[in-house]
Amino acid sequence: MGQVRVDLNISLDGYASTTDQTPEDPIGQDWNRLVAAYAATRTMQERVFGQTGKGTTGVDEQYAAAYFEGVGAEIMGAGMFGLHAHPGDPDWQGWWGSNPPFGFPVFVLTHEERPSLEMEGGTTFHFVRTSAEEALERAREAAGDLDVRIGGGVRTVRSYLAAGLVDRLHVGIAPILLGRGENLWAELRELERGYTVTSETAESGTIHVTFSR
């Protein structure tokens, strides 16, 4: 059976979401600063920006490449899929276009009842109105021997961490202070118990911390 994994970019003060979006700048500068080192990697340049053979090849790249390896299913919250921004819209198919960068079943936790969405490239979005634990059972079944990734958002990740259901948590910590947003570490006192925690610093200044068991 595979592992349950989380990979997130956070700030030095623990924020994994940003708050400076505006109608003119819907992504915001904070997000760009938070993920800059990750977006600069060879893997992300290829996967997201279609720039083959470009991008950094150091420590950050090792984590970016690993992000895509061995995952057989993903779980995400309704907000990450976009259901909070598009409530009740039957035509909403997520932020990722017709060929989302998953290639496996994605289980979206929501109170909305929606039919499954089969996309190009092997991604199917399933909308599940069950508990986090039951969603994980379905994702495990779909993943087979591969890993299940808890994709986000922060609250969804925290609920799986708090329930002790995550085998491996990797955070890429950008050396910036965002000061506000959703804090990954809130209400997770002594999370380290039961895990081995390792860390290393990338050339970019990103601090990679991994909780594994």
Add this chain to the structure above:
Amino acid sequence: MGQVRVDLNISLDGYASTTDQTPEDPIGQDWNRLVAAYAATRTMQERVFGQTGKGTTGVDEQYAAAYFEGVGAEIMGAGMFGLHAHPGDPDWQGWWGSNPPFGFPVFVLTHEERPSLEMEGGTTFHFVRTSAEEALERAREAAGDLDVRIGGGVRTVRSYLAAGLVDRLHVGIAPILLGRGENLWAELRELERGYTVTSETAESGTIHVTFSR
């Protein structure tokens, strides 16, 4: 002129103070976990525990040794000196005994009017009822060409950081989550602007992050 420096041990979630003290365990287990790697260094074993030639000699030791180098004066809050625990007690002389491990003037920010305390070993405690900026001027004058250290507590440190008065901030981040206490990073959004931020990981797992300018 010397620099204004801060050195603190914090948890991965940013807490620099602990909350699990009891009458039976006045220091608490969290504090021991927070400073374990630092206390284990050769410098701290010698300075605090009198164990000559014992202790770790790796990356943590480099920071522990640097903690004591080049400091000519210190500023601390009333709580760190113990005035909140011993309000109005004219006999209170701090937590450190008759020969405190400073060896230079220490300026204690307080609303209490107290005469200066000349201790053994070159430490004199001065009680100052001025603004943080004026206290810094006095400490700079006392330190001469050496550095001024903002010793703590967390609120005092944060006030100097927020005022842009700190030239160098070093944090030793223990890979544990305390979940509560005084958070160093609170209200310091974008502190990194104007600083160069570097980091490295010690053999103990402690992540050393330094903001310098």
